[in-house]
Amino acid sequence: MEGKAITIYDIAKEAGVSTATVSRVIAGNYPVSEKTKKKVNSIIKEYNFHPNAVARSLSSKRSRVLGFITPEITNPFFSQVFIEVEKHALEKGYSVLLGNSLNNRKLESKYIRMLLDQQAEGIILLGGLINDIYPDTNQVNDLKEIEKKTKLVTINGKIDGVGSLSVCTDEGKGIEMVVDHLVELGHSKIGIIGGMERITTTQVKIKAFKQALKNHQLEFKDSWQIYSGYDIESGDSGLKTLVDTNTDFPTALIGINDMVAIGLVKGNRKLNRDLAFVGYDNTDLAIASSPELTSVSHPYSDLGKTAIDLMDKDLDNKNHKDIILDPILIQRESTLLKNLKTE
Structure with missing residues (x-):
């Protein structure tokens, strides 16, 4: 032959x-x-x-194909989760088709339909529609119909009325850990920058931030909490807004993610204020930053493995209890170099 x-x-x-x-x-x-x-x-x-x-x-009679849809694969958090999902999927004998929806909800729905046409055994959703506080009703109804045809697994988000299997990091707990860390270092004036008001993951963090300050009997100031987006430019622009709207200033700033935190560090080079910075997601950017960023890490491997385990097991969507994983605080130069208790 x-x-x-x-x-x-x-x-x-x-x-x-x-x-x-x-x-x-x-x-x-x-x-x-x-x-x-x-x-x-x-x-x-x-x-x-x-x-x-x-x-x-x-x-x-099985395709062994899964779909993974996310709004922005260039975001290092989304790409890191995808890497772990794909790694564990391959170990289970699945192949994974990636749909990058570019933050377009119509394109997201189109990808879902395409995956159904290709007989995907299941679809994993990270970001996008599942994080909208006010999701489009028609798209929600589409998801309800889709879950009758294939299995849905969501990561760090969920929609009421859609019986998807869900795994998430306790992002609120991560913010509490950040505030505890900053208070331990002597900070009592703390702000938080970034995110969007209409996104659930942002609101989870803001709510946890307010509660954590309250736990330490610290003041929450509206002007120290600024919605500005999720990229590096959002950190820079958020810092400018903070400066323009305040005479009193925080000693520590939390970025809603690592990219925003790097934007804060970048913007502060022009202002030269003595600040501590914290990011969120613990992506490779946190280590590449100067100073290296203190950041909250998701248990990436566990997120990927759990998502695939949920996909692989014969579970009832309606009776499934959401799986919540603990975050990890990684302490680095951006806070430890600004320890008020040592000054």
Whole structure:
């Protein structure tokens, strides 16, 4: 058979069995004698035969394909979660198709429909519609119909009335850890910059921030909490707004994510104020920053593994209890160099 592409028919002919038997050996979920199984697998190994994925899905009635839809894959948080999801999916024998919706809800819905057309066994949603405080009613109804046809798993977000399986990091707890850390270092004047008012993950963090200040009997000042977005420029612009609207100033600033925190650091180089900075997500940007950023880390590997485990297990969406994972505070130069208790 040298010099030509090997097919399942060639394998069957050399093994002296039917193509159906070869398919059963490949699928691994039908009874085949050990002697026949060893013979077929030996020939498959000899010719380095890789069965066509479509053929395998037809024989097993499973596509082994999952979809992963996120609004901005260039955001290091989203890309890091995707890497972990894909890694654990491959270990379970799945392939993952990525849909980058570019923060466009219509494109997000289009990707979902495309994945259904490709018979995806499940769809994982991170960001986008599942984080809208006021999601579009028509799109929500679409999701309700889609969950009847395939399994939905959401990461760090959920929509009321849609029975998706859900795993998330306790982002509120992460903010509490940040405030505790800053207070321990002697800070009593703390602000938070970034995010959008209409996004649930932002509101979770803001709510936790207010409560954490209250726990320490510290004042929350409206003018020290600024919605500005999620990218580096949002940190820079948020800092400018803070300066323009305040005479009194915080000693520590929390960025809603690492990119915003880096924007704060960048903007402060022009102002040269003596500030401590904290990011959120603990992406590679936190280490690349100067100074290196203190940041809250998601348990990335656990997020990816849990999402795939939820997808792989036969669970009832309606009776499933959401899985909440603990964050980790990683302390670095951006706060430790600004320890008020040592001054």
